[in-house]
Amino acid sequence: MSFLAGFDALLLARAQFAFTVSFHIVFPAFTIGLASYLAVLEALWLRTGRELYLNLFRYWLKIFAIAFAMGVVSGIVMSYQFGTNWSVFSDKAGPVIGPLMAYEVLSAFFLEAGFLGVMLFGLNKVGPRLHFLATLMVAGGTFFSAFWILSVNSWMQTPQGFGTNEAGQFVPLDWWAIVFNPSFPYRLVHMLLAAYLTTALVVGAVGARHLLRDRSNKGARKMFSMAMWMLAVVTPLQIVAGDMHGLNTLEHQPAKVMAMEGHYRSHPDGAPLILFGLPDQAAGEVRAAVEIPKLSSLILKHDPNAPLAGLDTIARADWPPVPVVFWSFRVMVGLGFAMLALSLWSLWARWRGTLYASPWLHRAAVAMGPAGFVAVLAGWVTTEVGRQPFTVYGLLRTAESASPLQAPAVAASLVAFVLIYFAVFGAGTLYILKLMSHAPHRGESGPETGMPIRTAGVTPAPAIDADRMQPAE
Template identity: 55%
Template sequence: MSTSMSALDLARVQFAFSVTFHIVFPALTIGLASFLAVLEGLWLKTRNATYLQLFDFWVKIFAIAFGMGVVSGVVMSYQFGTNWSGFSNFAGPVTGPLLTYEVLTAFFLEAGFLGIMLFGRQKVGERAHFVATLMVAVGTLISTFWILASNSWMQTPQGYEIVDHRVVPVDWFKVIFNPSFPYRLAHMAIAAFICGSLVVAATGAWHLLKGRRDPAVRKMFTMGLGLLLVLAPVQALVGDAHGLNTREHQPAKIAAIEGLWETERGGTSLNLFGWPDMEAETTHYALKVPHLGSLILTHTWDGEIKGLKSFPREDRPNSTIVFWSFRIMVGLGLLMIAAGIAGFVLRRRGRLFDARWFHRLMVAMGPAGFVSLLAGWVTTEAGRQPWVVYGVMRTADAVSPLSAQQVSVSLALFVAVYFAVFGSGVYFLVRVLLAGPGTHPPEGGGVGDQTRTPSLDNRRAARG
């Protein structure tokens, strides 16, 4: 690893690298946990063995992703003490308790019921097992709540005072429910559900291409597409509200996202494409649409958006990065909306399971949710720079007093270990996905016939 980069740059690269690996697995488990609860609930309601067959398949995927998410998450916590001790010392009184609440509520809830969900079907009744699955799903959402509360406070901090160069919380309600939190929580939760729906739909599409037409494959394909049809447009609306909130609280981020340098009076154009140049303070090859920026960002014809030149150079995010990361996210989002609509039209015409071109598209779309999620994360975090706590603490002040050589060695180790460990995990995960659910549903139609123990059978017989 080259030491021409500073310790700060290398620490940021290391954190970005580890987060990139970590964020994928919780996003998948959040989506799949709720999907598993829906599948088991539908089985209990309808006794259709196909739902149980799908549950038994997708719970394996959930378990693999959950395990890798826990391992990668533990590493994330250590980095705050190793590479970012300045941040931990300054903001720890706020971020520390929030992450502790996540462990005490979400992680304990998930850990407590995960074993029952994965291995307890022969030990508990059907409804008790369903409750365990629900609790795991709820736990993933509670975890999302606390993690987003902590990260959102770093984006739009409030409810604190600074005493002896440290943040001291004075109003926990304001700390948690900071101005960007509701929008970012909704945006992230929906993104996780979309990631799950695309993986489910892509898996179904793969097996359709391989010639399988059994009910399990057809059902998961339609369920994944149905969720995508509903959530992709909703995500666009939530993203719009999030953008309005960002414009109010982080105007420099909006200017960087749009590659906007001058404050345009009487209506702001939208740069569809271009190449922002931080040194020349211009966006080269810009394809502009007059007034569209005002319509999208202010919902008015002549709304005014501050350009990057309105902010000191040292306070500007890197427009080159966030301009394109944002467009990747939005472009994939529009493609998801189109895919959901196309699936709906094909289903209405009775061609959903025969349109091979659409199946190929959905297989290709399988990773799109994760790519869009990561692009959104880059937009959010790079757009916050040069602040680690927006307007309060600069990223340069948050890094530990380490040399570039020290950080480069740990980064090289991270890269080697992560690709070995998580590369193997992802390979195994894909193998399971490509194998697909069993070709036959459980005999007898489900949990009651397949997994009851003699003691449960005897108790039920005694009750008549």
């Protein structure tokens, strides 16, 4: 651990939390969307009676189970860090964030844990209708989990509804104001849409990979078609939601937006949009900037000549690390427009009737498979690093939130986390990729497992092929 000897305990504690949360967030970002996708597949099976949907449901259910388990395990570890590395933060903010995190356990986790077993193993035991209810409950549990966790994080970004006691703790005064703080609705919508996009890109990549091998595979065709529809619908919504979220951030966390835009100095006559450049934190400028005049004011104020304040209006001690925020924001936005391009390409191919016969489209979809995860991570880096140097924005500094630990102790736990996480979750990820490498069931001759499915009481409607809008073969 000699390579960590030059770092202090605070930086190591921040690195440890960043590492664990980065590993954790990729799993919920996938399972939130995948749970909803499974519910749609099962609903389509019950509605149409087509075994194609049941086969796809079984295919993705195995992957969901493993990703869900890894998400739960990676999330449990994070809660311990509040007590070990961030005890001062836990003491100061605990009266507010503690109950919110307990609500997540009482609602989301109990809902997921109560119905997950039925969803995974109960189709042949409880019947299709009750099993579908269990699938809906699990999908609902993932939503509630995101609801409460984002409420906690959003309160740290835009705190309200609290007071302070003699011990300097934040104490709740208005729970409605705490839960529904100013940034929460925007961040919840933004994150849920990101989860749906992440899942659509993964499903689309898997479908595209198998279409490259066998263009006639009905399972691969169906999952690719559904994924591209989701991408085409959700990507424009995400761009609009992101714009609204940015305007909300400008109102409540202007320093974060200044860092995102690279605005070290104020622009009284309209601010340019800096496309690329090299932010220099010490000099307070973006070197070699490639910019479009007045476009930032047009985007943020809807007026090209509107003045925009820069970081020169804020004390330097309160500046976030601009280079990190500047580039993570551009990675997120760049991938968002790449998703839009892929969705438009898929619409063009669908209109021409070549959705399943466009190998370059399929290769692009495979290449874009991990893009949702990268965009989510870039978005979280923008959000969390942009809040610095505070844990509770404007009220509690990160340097004042850490536990009184020595650097070697934090370094030891960080190294342990890195080794264990890469070993355990790396193996789990490789197994998921192995499952994805197997082609879905080619046709509709029956479930892959060959197990009987009790469909008593289910009256399927005439099967319709949604891709051709005509009766299925």
